[in-house]
Amino acid sequence: MQTKENIKKWFKAARVDDFPKNGGACVKYKDKQIAVFNFTRRGEWFACQNMCPHKKEMALARGMIGESKGEPKVACPFHKKAFSLCSGENINGEEDPVTTYPVKVEDGYVYIGLS
Ligand code: FES
Numbered sequence: 477m478q479t480k481e482n483i484k485k486w487f488k489a490a491r492v493d494d495f496p497k498n499g500g501a502c503v504k505y506k507d508k509q510i511a512v513f514n515f516t517r518r519g520e521w522f523a524c525q526n527m528c529p530h531k532k533e534m535a536l537a538r539g540m541i542g543e544s545k546g547e548p549k550v551a552c553p554f555h556k557k558a559f560s561l562c563s564g565e566n567i568n569g570e571e572d573p574v575t576t577y578p579v580k581v582e583d584g585y586v587y588i589g590l591s
Contacts, residue, residue, distance in 0.1 A: 483578060483589035492584050500550070502526050502537035503588070510577060510588055511537035513561065515548055521579035522561035523588050528552040529572040536574065 489503040495514040503510050509526035522541075526534050530552060536559070539550040548561040557569050564573040578589035 482591040486587040500537040523577040524574045
């Protein structure tokens with residue numbers, strides 16, 4: 477998990493309006509694909525690696541977002557493995573965790589914190 481304390485750069489990803497409500501979209505930064513989620517129901521934004529650790533599919537941006545015991549999560553569209561959008565851990569599974577990124581919104585733009 478990347479935290480706000482170790483951020484070296486805020487990457488300007490896209491405009492707020494470019495992301496679906498209660499859904500995700502993929503942005504690219506250099507060789508990284510990052511899934512960004514506009515979790516409107518919670519009034520929060522989240523970001524994690526787009527690659528699902530299960531079969532290495534670039535898919536998490538197209539996953540279903542929801543909650544598990546109050547914790548925000550995304551479920552991969554392929555085999556429904558779910559990952560915490562806070563810690564990146566595979567919920568109820570044994571897959572490797574995903575990398576998560578801090579997100580901030582300023583002046584109508586979405587920024588992703590990179591370390
Ligand atoms: S590829 Fe994501 S759950 Fe299988």
